[in-house]
Amino acid sequence: MPVNLDSLGKMDIFLSYQHLKTTLLCHIFVSYFLYNPTNSGAVQLNQGNLDTILASNELVIINFYADWCRFSNMLAPVFDDAADKVAEEFKEPGQVVMGKVDCDREGGVATRFHITKYPTLKVIRNGQPTKREYRGQRSTEAFVSFVKKQLADPIKEFASLKDLESMDDKKRTVIGYFDRKDVPEYNIFRRVATNLKEDCQFYVGFGEASKQMHPPGTPIVVFRPDKARSNEQDETFLGNLSVYDELNVWASEKCVPLVREITFENAEELTEEGLPFLILFHKPDDDDIIKKYNDVVHRELITEKQSVNFLTADGVRFAHPLHHLGKSQSDLPLIAIDSFRHMYLFPDIKDMEVPGKLKNFLNDLHTGKLHREFHYGPDPVENVPQIDGNKKPTTPPESTFKKLAPSKNRYTLLRDEL
Structure with a gap:
């Protein structure tokens, strides 16, 4: 039977077309899964890719987590969803990356960033960690809003x-x-x-x-x-x-001033520094007393900055600590120490500017005198506390600011796991 060469040519062309079509579809399929992975969300960071990503992006937010941590598991889907939303909104390369680090697998990375609780959310700008972690609301909307704010012109x-x-x-x-x-x-x-x-x-x-x-x-x-x-x-x-x-x-x-203002937004960060608070509680618009307090701290207490945090607090917003001290807004301004165990009231705000008075008050905290005198009255001359067997020791007001520290309802604290 004679062979139709024309038909064979058409068959070759058809087969070549089918092969090209199949190859193209495979290429598209592979490309889709390479550049649109099914495990979308935050970028998994490790020792191999971390430095490259930090160096090539203006802003990187990292979720340090552990799979066994309940709070990490609660955050994970929210953080991944936020990462997808951020990627949609900020498509220009080099702007922002939301990443995550499995601290059990990447112990060296966790150590490098001094992770002490799970989950920890670190903010990296221009390759350098910022002083503040992300401590805001843990919702998709809050994360996206935070990124927008961070990328706004400063x-x-x-x-x-x-x-x-x-x-x-x-x-x-x-x-x-x-x-x-x-x-x-x-x-x-x-x-x-x-x-x-x-x-x-x-x-x-x-x-x-x-x-x-x-x-x-x-x-x-x-x-x-x-x-x-x-x-x-x-x-x-x-x-x-x-x-x-x-x-x-x-x-x-x-x-970053020597005397800082404490707010509900930065209280967790300040408490985590671990230093007692010397706090001026003031009326919202009383700038004069804040100036005087600043002057006294700079003049007399600057050498104490490694052992105490000097703070001012809006006495209206922080009415709860005043209540613990037995005071109200009508008693403002006043000064107190919060040692994270107890609170101690400076006797008279009028003595703040008397040379040595505020410094002695702070020294009495360090020596334990404030605690002793609250329990047993003024120290005797020999400086040994005497206890009346019939007198029950009183209790100083409990610290209220320690409740604003990293919470067991929000983090797994590593020191508690040991």
Whole structure:
């Protein structure tokens, strides 16, 4: 039977087309699962990919977890869902990655980041861990909102020097004066602002807006304190603006004050530092007493900064600790120590500015005198507490701020697992 060469040619073409079609479909199928994996959500981080991801992204949020931890398992689906939402919204490479670390498998990574509880949510900006962990609400919406806030421009640009007159004088401020934006010094200024935007407000002016404040070609950076709450003075950065570490260290020292305000948002972070609190409770608008307290702390107690946290607290918001002290808002202002076991009241706010009075009060905490005297009355001359067998020791008010520390209802605390 004669062979139809024309039919064979058409058959070859058909088979070639089918082979090409099958190959193309396979390629699409493989590509889909490579770039759209079924295990979507947060990126699994390990010793091999961690440094590359940190170095190539402006913002990385890491969930350090353990599979056996109940709170880790509660957070996992929420965090993965948030990671998907963030990936949809921020598609530009190098912006943000939400990652997760299995601490049982990656013990070296957990040690590197000093993980002491599960789950811990670390925030990394420009390759460097921030001072603050993520401690906000654990919902998809809250995580997405947090990412948006973190990626927002940390610097406000002013059009004229007059604009600076309307700055919030209850906040600490760093101001940059530059000829133009496309200079290396401004890139460094912006990196520092990104790291410290939760501690300071940052302003910048270019060209005509700032030329009165600096010589041509020589940018200047100035720190302006929270003048409503302290008597600190303006200070100009005298280091090299081309060296990131120099500017970052200087700005960090200026932006994080010796006396900090405690809020419900930062209380967990402050309690985790483990230092007793010396707290000025004040009326919301009483800036004068805050200034006086700042002055006393800077003048007399600065050497104690490694052993105590100096804080101010809105006495209306923190009415509960006042109640424990037997006080109310009508008794404001007042000073107290919270040792995380008990609270001790400074006898008279009027004595705050008497040289040595506040320092002695703090020393009495360290020596145990406050605790002894609360139980047994004033120490006798020989400094040995005498107990009346018929008198029951009293109990100092319990610490209320320890309840704002990392909670067993929110974390598995590693020290409790040992």
